[in-house]
Amino acid sequence: MHSTLMFILIVLPFLAAIACAVVPVKQVRSAVVVVTGALLVVASLLLIGKVPFETSFTSMAGLPLASMTQLADFLLLGFVLFLGWKHKHLGIKILAGAQLVILFALEAFMMDHHAASMAFVADPLSLTLVLIISIVGSIICIHAIPYMDNHEHHLHLTISRQPRFFAWLVVLLGTMNALVLTNDLLAFYFFFELTTLCSYMLIGHDGTEEATNNSVRALYLGSMGGLALLLGAVFFQNMLGSLEIQEIIKLAPSAGYAMLPMALLCVAAFVKSAQAPFQSWLLGAMVAPTPTSALLHSSTMVKAGVYLVLRMAPGFVDTTLSTYVALFGAFTFLATALLAVSQSNAKRILAYSTVSNLGLIIACAGINTPAATAAALFLIIFHAVSKALLFLCVGTIEQRIESRDIEDMHGLFVRMPVTASLAVIGVLTMILPPFGMLMGKWMAIESAAANVPVIMMLALGSAITLLYWARWAGLLMSHPLQGGVTPEVQPKLTKYPLVALCGGAVLLSLLSPWIYSALIVPMIDMVNLANPQAMFEAPYVTSKGMLGADSGVFPVAPLFLVLIVGMFLGLRVLKNAQGAREASIYLAGAQSRTAQTPDSFVGPVNQPVKVANANYYLTRLLPEGKVTCWVNTAAVLLALLLVVGGL
Amino acid sequence: MPIPTKQVTKETLVAEVLQLKNAGWRIVTATCVDLNENEFDLIYHFDKDLQMEHLRLTVPKGAPVPSISGVYLAAFLVENEIQDQFGLCFDGLALNFANHLYLDDEVATTPFCKFGVVRKTAAAE
Amino acid sequence: MAQTILPFGPQHPVLPEPIHLKLTVEDEIVVDALPALGYVHRGLEKLCDIRDYNQMVQIVERVCGICSKIHAMCYCQGIEEMMGVEVPDRAKFLRVIWSELHRVHSHLLWLGLFADAFGFEALFYQFWKIREKVMDINEATTGNRVIVSVNQVGGVRRDLSAEQLRWIDAELKVVEAQVRALRATTLDDYTVKKRTKGIGVLSSAQAMELGAAGPTLRGSGVAQDMRQLKYAAFDRLDFQPISYPDGDSWSRCAVRYDETLQSIDLVRQAMARLPEGELSVKVKGKPEGEVVTRVEQPRGELLYYLKGNGTNNLDRCRIRTPTFANIPPLVVMLPGLELADVPVVVLSIDPCISCTER
Amino acid sequence: MQAILDFIKSSRIKSPWLMHFDCGSCNGCDIETLACLTPVYDVERFGIVNVGNPKHADILIVSGTVNHRNKKVLANLYEQMPHPKVVVAIGACGLSGGVFREAPNVVGGIDKVIPVDAYVPGCPPKPEAIIDGVVLGLQKFAEKSLA
Amino acid sequence: MRLGPMVPTVVKNLISKKSTRPYPFVVREPFPDQRGELYCDIEQCIFCGTCARKCPSQCITVDKEQGLWICDPFACVYCGTCEEVCPTHCLHHKGAWRPVAGERQMIEMKGTPPKKKKKDAAKDAAAE
């Protein structure tokens, strides 16, 4: 059973990818994607009942796994080297070359290859990620089917490049699943590199100059992360004589200098999670078709980074490293939130917000208490769902209005009522109680309250987050409803994923106390198991749908009750309000009296002037370029501190 | 008894005004007087240290007058006012309200003209 | 960058009068401001065709309710000059008394409105409370609080008794003390200074070039005041124009604040030196000729161009009011300001639209 | 329920929010209107607040002569006020055009554009008279049902 | 720069008598010679029409034939010109202002045209 599940979760996507790539028929491809997605969902759900477990395979589908991976690893690096040569990118060439050498040294001189098997560990943490990757990831892939048609239609492509696209899309799912399940740091390294390659392929998909440049940047930065990871592995192998992740966590606290490789791993994670100063690759990823960005941002890729930190966190409880990680995460949270304020490009807002939220997760990992860990997990789950929803909404909107500037989305509700409403709900689930994101933030703040610098950054950051989200939600509705709303028709494969994600975001929030007892409590127990020094207790007790502790309570179910009552009331009012007299907007009495010029006032020279509304981007206060510069400098210093602190 | 003025012509107006400006005079305002069926008087008032200087320009109705708003930006307001009220047209107005400084479309006449009603003409763009 | 375009006026709570500005702002920074006028335009100058030159006194007085007395005085001086009438001395002094009282009430009114523009409600109320005393003086001595109608061609229509003079003196003492008590708040309070210092700067060169008038001009360091022309009884009163060099809203406020006290002082001087004599002379004949007269209004230099043609009706009556002159500087000052500063700067020129448009 | 409705009804005259619009007045009337709000007359005693926004106002106080440009503004503002509403015209200008009746750009009094409920004569009327006008307006306000 | 120099003033306001006049519960005596409501003592009027000619607002109509003195109180600006020029001093301003009205009004006074003697003049009818 285990092996079947593992096969579906990891190997099936690769096979599906091959199918996508070679079968040129669109319907077949779509079917493959849908079926793979469905299987992934089922498999991941079935996995729930099975955790925790450990398996190891010497071979899969008759092939020797470990040596295959080794081989693939070298091939991969070689390919990266080739790409570096192809794009004439010195950095990539050096990084790939260095990795080749180090990997070779590691494999040839430092390891004994008796245990040629590959170990997988499925614990609540990896289960959570598998669920996110498989479910949210599949939904995104399905949404991509109509999206890509539109996309290519728009680009007037003669030969569809979709086979390639969908192949890489599903490969990414399989890779991510493998990455979160493996217990072998070297295998982890391989999958880590493979996600980098996927991102390179997906970002560069459109083949424009910008896309190519950005994909190369992603490859370059990704290789940096790879190098850091590999160096960490070398250190661990050297110090602890093992590359098994669970072993490392157990042994590291007692080993001198083990914090240095831990720090290197963290740096690798920061790169993958696009933390400052490495955020540029994620922003660059925006040129890709929206499913790519959605996949990279919400459920895969970037989650690999935070997963790594969270996975390793028990290994550095109560160390200076942990403090610095918390500081670094909090800083990124604040800094990138600030950067998001100055953006009007929807995808860039989403990108900065992703970075910012991942920063918050990393901060939680750094705070490294059970409550913070719980917060981190909640944030991972709910961020994935809400963010995927928002990305898909933006993608849908973008294809319709041909702009991703939120200033062009004023009054979108009138044109796209369904998508706009879903987007508004998506935004609200990001920032308001009783939804999961906010609960995660609430836990994070409560667990960081005693850490002065961190809490200050969190407090500022969360306020700024509210600013850039709320105004977006607001402007979507900003239109007089005089003319009535034009109903929106969407393809089923567009609509269902959106509705599913939206429903998921709300429903999961309601279920959060149960998620807590089902996933997070066992996870904390696992931590105790892994690290006997820790002796953590579950931070909250759940009763009557409330999460409670000595330090605070979060009455999820009661709040949902209020929410439902409030919604009911609100909707009734909304219905009642249909009878209200329609008034023109206040324009200092100068509104134009003719129907041809709505929302206009009579300006100088008796000419009608259409009013315009715009958000504040504080660009004079926070010019993106300058702020990025400072942020990066500060982040580099912090990261250096982190590595040095690891000594 | 008329006020002491210096007579100028359309051609010399701008140069004279420029000269005054360079000599440090401040523009106070301009006045338009409807003289008779054919002519307007345009009187420009300047001040320097409480002394006044007036330029008088007599123009036939219907002919455009060079604007001095290029020299003194401040003159745009009074020139627009004269356009509204007397239907005179100014050439090169810095900010042209096209007969709509004070008046709305309902007013199709030049209300301040005594001698005959001059139809409003679209102001020079 | 994303821009917000909004109509500022004609009806707007911070604007006591209808003026319209089409504002374009980015993050609340004004990038463009275009004015529109005409909401108060009546065309009253044209009434000289159907009202005789005596009736016109009442009409020009209603150009504006805040500076009404001085309009009438300027007009009467013009007609008197045209007709060669010499006004009795007592009338000249009385004209000064009432016109300076008018300035006091206008400035107090403005100080209040200015405070309101930056949201200092208590200060607004305080100034208006003080102002009520001046309004009482107006009402008691002329019969109306606002439109006093004391001027006529050839002199004044009302007299002040000795008792009234004493009462005015006493009342003005109170007013002066109360105004002085607000000096620190108006000119030295941290929050007020933050909102006015360095906001809406007009250099003296700009002010001259754009033809600014009155406190707007004097706030930019140009000490020019039409009272230096020594009309009415100003030749027999001590008077020095007040100016401040910075050219910002604060300076303009300081000029007006000081002028309030100065005007109170001028009223006292005039009352002390008030000669006995007739109130007016009989005027015979009909106005003929051209004249230009200027007086100092609370808002600055007022110019009347009058042309008589030997009948009871004037040929042309042209009024150039100080706000008319101050609109171009205003338009120049606005770009670059914050939206919140717009009312402050608009108010800082003390705009009087009914004067501007007549 | 009835008690609540009664309370609402009786509150109506206790909380008249007013908006003042200067419709081409010479300021004489405006400053007297403003003076009503200041400490010496303090109409907030009666719950009157100058809201400066038609959407919040119950009473529209208008002063001044109507001309072609501001009559549209006046109509706009009146339209944006929620029912029930009353209009108080003040000053000779607002009542009939006053001395400016025959000036070229004057259309006439306020009632040429919108219905007027109370007329306050004077040039300008004293603040006390304006208060009287508002009181008269309030009587009509109480009578008006929610149209 | 000072912080809160307004504090003494407001504290003084708080503890001293408020300046609000209790109008309409107490009505202030008008100042003497105030220009309130215009009033015509029609008995004295000789219908010479001077007031109508001199009125800057042109709001008086005098009909000598019928002995009518008509004034539009809504157009009158209470300037006092008519009062000044009336040869018989039959016009005055009352101290109090003219009461507010709910609808348009005209003051129409019927007197006796000067040709006839005044003795049999009917009581003047004030139209209000």
Add this chain to the structure above:
Amino acid sequence: MMSILGFLLALVVGVFVAPILGGLITGLDRRITARIQSRLGPPILQPFYDVAKLLGKEKLLNNSWQAFCAYVYLVAAATSVVLFFMQSDLLLIFFVQAVGAVFLVIGAMSVPSPYSQIGAQRELIQVLTYEPLLVLVLAGIYVHTGTFKISGIYALEEPMLLKLPLLFLVLGYALTIKLRKSPFDISASAHAHQEIVRGVYTEFSGPYLAILEIAHFYEVILILGLVSLFWSTSFVGMLVLVALTYLAEILVDNVSSRMTWRWMVTSAWAVGLTLTLINLLSLTM
């Protein structure tokens, strides 16, 4: 956990008594403000008259979402007050209250009127300014009491004010912004005239404005409740502290001009964060 009776009591007090109290306090505020300005001022019950009148006015809307948002604002405000009386988690109460703020903003933004939109943007900036300060004050309370629950504060032996004086100042700063009192009446001024007319409230009228007013009554209570926590040991102490704080707010309101939001953000963060830092460090050291 709380008994059913306590729960019901909190519900009733929170839902019904709080707004009445809030209205009275607002009325008192207007009266005192008037006296400070040498005026008589409106009757104490004036806020209720206003609300009642508004409820009886015509419904006038530009976008029906306004109505929806107004009600959500009300529900959120009421919920936060009820949670407060249930002595729940302060941070949570504060987040629930933020729901109201967000919906107010969304409601104001749902109308394409520039004044209401600018008001909404400014409201967001106000939220941006006070939210971190409040969170930090709550963090300070946590550091001092070891919990975010209000019940934890009532368990204290001595008033919090003695240990958290600077944070109390920060709270005052934040509350002035939240109450929209001068110098921070930036997004919408209570009655004073403002360049953005009535900001967020511009486009709400009649019954919908009444809803917002009632929500505001709730917020006043919440805010004063928060203040009272700083002298949790005696009832008289609470009252005195609340009264003094509110008087101080009125006084500040009347002796300062309205500042710009740029100044607000920078000054509030600079002053607030410095004070917080000092106080937090002194607590944790």
